[in-house]
Amino acid sequence: MFEEKISPLQEWANAGKAILYTYGNFFYWLLKENFPLKQIGEQFIRTMVEGFGTIMVGAFVQGLLIAWLAGNNASRFGANIWIGTISTYVIFKETSVLMAGILYSSRVGTGFTVEIGSMQMTGQLDALRLMTIEPTQYIVIPRVLASIITLPLLKALSDGVAVISTMVLIKIWFGVSFPIFADRAFMFLQTSSLTLSYVRTALIAFFTSLNSCALGFYFNGGAVELGKTTTKANVVNIIYVLIIDLSFAIMLELTGWA
Amino acid sequence: MIKVIGLYKSFGNNRVLKNLNIEIEERIATVVIGRSGIGKSVLLKSICGLIPPDKGSILIDGEDITKASRAKLHKIRSKIGMLFQDGALFDSFNVYENVAFPLVYHRLFDKETIHKKVMQYLELVEMQDFTEAMPHELSGGMKRKVAIARAMIMEPKYLLYDEPTTGLDPYSSAIVEILIKRLQEELKITSLIVTHDIELTNFIADKIALLEDGRIVAYESKEDSLKEGSLIYSHFITNREKIRIAHGY
Numbered sequence: 205m206f207e208e209k210i211s212p213l214q215e216w217a218n219a220g221k222a223i224l225y226t227y228g229n230f231f232y233w234l235l236k237e238n239f240p241l242k243q244i245g246e247q248f249i250r251t252m253v254e255g256f257g258t259i260m261v262g263a264f265v266q267g268l269l270i271a272w273l274a275g276n277n278a279s280r281f282g283a284n285i286w287i288g289t290i291s292t293y294v295i296f297k298e299t300s301v302l303m304a305g306i307l308y309s310s311r312v313g314t315g316f317t318v319e320i321g322s323m324q325m326t327g328q329l330d331a332l333r334l335m336t337i338e339p340t341q342y343i344v345i346p347r348v349l350a351s352i353i354t355l356p357l358l359k360a361l362s363d364g365v366a367v368i369s370t371m372v373l374i375k376i377w378f379g380v381s382f383p384i385f386a387d388r389a390f391m392f393l394q395t396s397s398l399t400l401s402y403v404r405t406a407l408i409a410f411f412t413s414l415n416s417c418a419l420g421f422y423f424n425g426g427a428v429e430l431g432k433t434t435t436k437a438n439v440v441n442i443i444y445v446l447i448i449d450l451s452f453a454i455m456l457e458l459t460g461w462a
Numbered sequence: 463m464i465k466v467i468g469l470y471k472s473f474g475n476n477r478v479l480k481n482l483n484i485e486i487e488e489r490i491a492t493v494v495i496g497r498s499g500i501g502k503s504v505l506l507k508s509i510c511g512l513i514p515p516d517k518g519s520i521l522i523d524g525e526d527i528t529k530a531s532r533a534k535l536h537k538i539r540s541k542i543g544m545l546f547q548d549g550a551l552f553d554s555f556n557v558y559e560n561v562a563f564p565l566v567y568h569r570l571f572d573k574e575t576i577h578k579k580v581m582q583y584l585e586l587v588e589m590q591d592f593t594e595a596m597p598h599e600l601s602g603g604m605k606r607k608v609a610i611a612r613a614m615i616m617e618p619k620y621l622l623y624d625e626p627t628t629g630l631d632p633y634s635s636a637i638v639e640i641l642i643k644r645l646q647e648e649l650k651i652t653s654l655i656v657t658h659d660i661e662l663t664n665f666i667a668d669k670i671a672l673l674e675d676g677r678i679v680a681y682e683s684k685e686d687s688l689k690e691g692s693l694i695y696s697h698f699i700t701n702r703e704k705i706r707i708a709h710g711y
Contacts, residue, residue, distance in 0.1 A: 327550035330512050334544050335564040335616070336536040342567075 219419060219436055226340070226418035230348065233341045240346050247350035251312050255358050258311040262303050263362030267369030270294050275378045284378050288385040291370045293392050296363055301401050302449060304359040305408035308351070309441035313416035316347055317437040320420030321430045329421070344417045348410060355409035356402045396461070404452050411448065412441040463488055464509060464620060464654065469518035471504055478504050479515070480676030486620075491646050491653040493663045495694070496673035502656035503547070505673065506622050509654070510542045511535050522620070543613030544622040548629075549605035551597040551612070557584070558593035561612045583611040587641055603634025610641060614649075621645070623655040627662050639665050670694055 210218070274290040320343060323329050329339050367389065374380045419437040423430060455461075464486035471479040478501040486492050496502050507513040509520055511527045520527045522538050530538055551560050562580045565571055571579065584590040587607040597605060606626060613621060626642060627635040643666050646653055656673075657663060663670060663684075670687045672680040672694045680693040687694035 322553075326548060327546040328552055330507070331544075331546060331550040331552075331612075333512060334510055334539055334542065335567070336539050337564070337567055 216436075218422070219440070222422035223415055223418040223440075226344065226414060226421060229340045230344055230414060233338060234345055237338075237341050239349075240341060243342065243346035244349050247346045248353055251347075251350050251354040252358070254315060255308050255312045255354060256361075259304055259307050259358045259362050260365050262307045263300065263365040264369045266299055266303050266362075267291070267295065267366035268373050270299060270366070271370040271373040272377075275374055279378055284374075284380055285384055285388060287374045287378055287380055288370065288389040289391050291374070292367055292389045295366045295370070296393055297397055297401055298449075300359055300363050300366055301404050301408070302445060304355060304362055304405060305412065305445040305448075306442055308355050308358065308409065309412035309416065309445065310438055312351070312354075313412050313441050314434050314438050316413060316416040317420040317423075317434045318430065320417055321423040321433055324421065324423055325426070325430065339421070344414070344421070347417055348413045351409040351413035352406050356405045359402065359405045400452065400456070400461075404448060408445050408448050411444050415440050415444060463521075463523065464652070465519075465521040466505070466509065467519045467521070469505070469508060469520065470516045471501070471508060471513065472516055478676060479508070482518070482673075482677045484671055484678045484681065486652065486654050487669065488652045489650045490668035491642075491655060491666050492669045492671065493667040494654070494656045494671045494673050494678075495658060495660070495663055495697075496656075498658055500673055501676060502658075502673055503624050506544070506624050506654070506656050510539060510544055510622060540616065541619040542622060543616060543618035543620070545606065545609050545613050545624060545626055547625050548602070549597070549609035551600075551605055551609055553597055555597075556593065557589060557595050557597075557600070557608050560597070560608060561615055563612070564616050579615060580611075583615050584608075586614070586645075587611045601634065602630050603637055606630070606634075606638050607641060610638075610645070614645070618651070620652045620654065623653065623657075625657055625659075626655060627657065627659050635659070635662065642666050664688075672697055 270291045271287060274294070275284070275287045278284060278287045278290065320329075323343075329343075332339050332342060371382060371385050371389075374385065375382060416437045419433050419440070423433045466482055466484045466486075469479050469482040470477070482505065484494075494502055494505065504513060508515050509522075509527070511520075511530070515528055518528070522541065525534065525538055527535065527538050551557075552563065555563060558580060559566075561583060562576055565576045565579065570576075581590060584593065587610055589604065589607050589611065592600070592604065592608075597608075600608065623642065626638050630638065639662050642653065642655070645651060646666065653666075655662070655666065667684045669681065669683055671678045674697070680687070680697075682692060682694060686692055
């Protein structure tokens with residue numbers, strides 16, 4: 205097929221256009237057709253399996269890191285009993301959202317880009333269109349909706365793993381017993397802030413999975429371009445995760461909900 | 463009938479199709495030949511509405527695919543089957559699932575009827591013993607046979623073939639050629655084949671069109687195209703010789 209030579213700036217502009225176009229297409233087909241429940245179920249299992257290992261390992265290390273930093277600072281002031289409180293507050297409210305979002309988009313999201321991109325490269329998307337099957341309906345919607353369910357669930361599990369690693373580290377290194385940890389760990393956590401962290405996670409899942417699909421969908425070229433597109437998807441998604449997080453922080457502060 | 467009128471298509475500054483006109487007659491095999499990269503696949507994809515043209519009309523049974531709404535486009539596409547280069551089989555499905563997929567997705571028949579139909583078409587392409595095989599386990603020729611079965615299962619009126627023998631060894635090419643010929647003879651489908659394989663063309667074509675410089679420059683019956691003095695003959699038989707001589711061979 206025929207390809208145009210374009211500048212890197214034009215490439216990013218095209219990526220932006222592809223993403224916006226896919227957003228429009230997503231809502232159009234979501235409202236127009238029945239929910240592809242079978243495909244959503246299949247993608248839910250797939251995304252859970254693919255994301256689980258990476259996110260849990262990330263959560264375990266994250267718990268250790270937060271506890272280590274919090275512990276070393278708190279122990280200077282003799283505030284060891286508060287290490288668990290600080291760590292869980294930071295993990296539940298902030299870092300687990302970021303970690304889960306970034307790891308999910310890197311592990312599962314880029315998988316979407318490569319999968320859809322190679323389907324594009326080998327004519328499988330065109331084959332679907334010729335069978336009068338709309339690829340947005342069959343491919344994009346199930347992946348995005350499954351991600352919206354999967355990522356908050358994985359975040360919940362990863363919170364648990366991070367709390368366990370925190371608890372173990374501060375017991376071994378800073379000598380805080382499990383009962384003291386359990387007594388104080390969730391002292392300042394509010395249901396509203398927890399709920400908001402899950403809303404953020406769901407939004408991150410929506411945007412990053414849709415971006416990943418969009419870039420795979422409108423990819424054009426060979427193996428080298430597919431590699432570049434996948435990297436682009438990863439970069440775009442990480443920036444999205446940070447922007448969503450920042451937007452929420454600012455919004456909560458300005459509205460006084462913080 | 464498929465009628466292409468004044469078709470233009472450019473990619474950036476590259477003008478690929480320039481005022482292309484052709485009428486594809488029903489129930490015969492029409493072969494469009496031309497050099498690699500001349501726009502043969504673009505023509506095929508334009509005909510099934512996968513690439514929007516810059517200008518021109520494509521009438522399929524009198525309906526213009528370039529102006530069709532999404533719903534109408536789906537209706538028109540249901541008349542068309544296409545064999546893509548390399549088959550374009552779905553990687554995550556086995557042979558059986560690939561062929562059954564359009565019927566299962568659209569819930570056109572009950573499970574038993576779908577099974578019967580899938581086996582019927584797999585037998586037609588002699589792939590009935592490979593139902594469980596995954597696409598990556600198949601040779602190039604086998605992939606194309608399965609892809610033909612998949613294209614046929616919706617019983618399209620028109621079957622488009624994009625370079626059906628490219629990249630295949632002579633044995634596999636011959637098998638695919640025979641299959642196309644058999645389908646043509648037994649089912650009387652309207653076939654449009656784009657290729658640069660002159661042996662395939664000679665074997666299956668009823669009519670041959672030559673695509674050159676973005677337009678159809680010759681459109682003849684196979685018999686006429688094989689006569690000396692024919693543009694198609696000179697492009698594909700004597701031109702090769704001339705180019706060799708020009709390069710000192």
